[in-house]
Amino acid sequence: MQLAPSHVLITGATSGIGLAVARRFIAAGFKVIAWDLVAPTEIETSWSRVDVSDPESVKSASSSLPPLYAVITCAGVSARGSLVDLGYEDFQRVISVNLAGTANTAIATFEALAQGKGTLITIGSITAVNGFHHRAGYSASKAAVVALTRCLGNEWAEYGIRAICVSPGFVNSPMSEEGIKNGLTNYEGIIKHTPMRTLIEPEALADSIFALTGPDFRRTTGVNILIDAGWDSLSGVV
Numbered sequence: 001m002q003l004a005p006s007h008v009l010i011t012g013a014t015s016g017i018g019l020a021v022a023r024r025f026i027a028a029g030f031k032v033i034a035w036d037l038v039a040p041t042e043i044e045t046s047w048s049r050v051d052v053s054d055p056e057s058v059k060s061a062s063s064s065l066p067p068l069y070a071v072i073t074c075a076g077v078s079a080r081g082s083l084v085d086l087g088y089e090d091f092q093r094v095i096s097v098n099l100a101g102t103a104n105t106a107i108a109t110f111e112a113l114a115q116g117k118g119t120l121i122t123i124g125s126i127t128a129v130n131g132f133h134h135r136a137g138y139s140a141s142k143a144a145v146v147a148l149t150r151c152l153g154n155e156w157a158e159y160g161i162r163a164i165c166v167s168p169g170f171v172n173s174p175m176s177e178e179g180i181k182n183g184l185t186n187y188e189g190i191i192k193h194t195p196m197r198t199l200i201e202p203e204a205l206a207d208s209i210f211a212l213t214g215p216d217f218r219r220t221t222g223v224n225i226l227i228d229a230g231w232d233s234l235s236g237v238v
């Protein structure tokens with residue numbers, strides 16, 4: 001009998017969503033391979049310093065991967081401001097980390113995922129499917145992550161790999177905390193627009209992601225799943 005793979009690879013595992021996801025898998029007995037610019041200090045992982053936006057960095061870290069149960073691409077950056085004010089460089093940065101970083105990771109882990117008949121979970125956002133003020137580059141990068149994942153769900157089915165994009169609402173992570181602290185994110189406005197009146201806890205998101213990689217979702221692939229406390233369902237209050 002072939003044993004199920006015991007390794008998961010998580011990008012951005014040092015902070016926020018990626019850290020919560022790593023904790024969830026470790027609690028279930030998995031070994032975590034962490035790819036991040038910064039080493040995780042709060043959890044035990046096998047860490048490589050990887051810049052996901054750099055194909056060479058990703059390629060060299062992937063040279064001896066074990067069969068993978070799942071890859072979860074949580075590495076990402078935000079960009080807040082008007083497209084024109086942020087300019088060319090910022091647009092390139094957000095596309096190279098969020099979009100190219102996800103594609104680079106998918107390419108580099110394909111063989112290990114195929115060996116493990118694993119699941120790729122990418123991280124989109126509600127900004128991928130809604131218009132948002134001052135988030136043009138970020139939203140575009142996330143919309144493209146949704147499209148990329150839907151294609152991979154199709155392309156990789158024959159290899160036994162599922163690909164699912166998880167699009168969170170506003171998550172209570174360092175990325176959001178920074179926006180709330182510097183006044184770029186309107187906390188009260190978010191809560192007012194969210195039917196469940198809460199930010200998403202990273203742990204709640206991690207539980208959902210963990211479940212999506214499991215057998216209960218074995219026939220789910222190529223989809224974008226919103227985990228947003230109801231944000232997307234509300235187009236207005238009258």
Ligand SMILES: NC(=O)c1ccc[n+]([C@@H]2O[C@H](COP(=O)([O-])OP(=O)(O)OC[C@H]3O[C@@H](n4cnc5c(N)ncnc54)[C@H](O)[C@@H]3O)[C@@H](O)[C@H]2O)c1
Nearest residue numbers: 012014015016017036037051052075076125170171173175
């Ligand atoms: N926080 C939210 O409200 C929210 C909502 C929707 C989607 N997201 C997405 O979820 C993902 C995780 O966000 P978070 O809130 O946990 O952010 P975070 O800032 O807490 O964590 C991001 C992690 O990615 C790592 N990282 C950044 N650039 C990298 C690179 N080039 N190579 C490797 N690692 C890199 C950072 O070191 C950090 O550990 C991002 O893609 C973000 O866009 C966040």
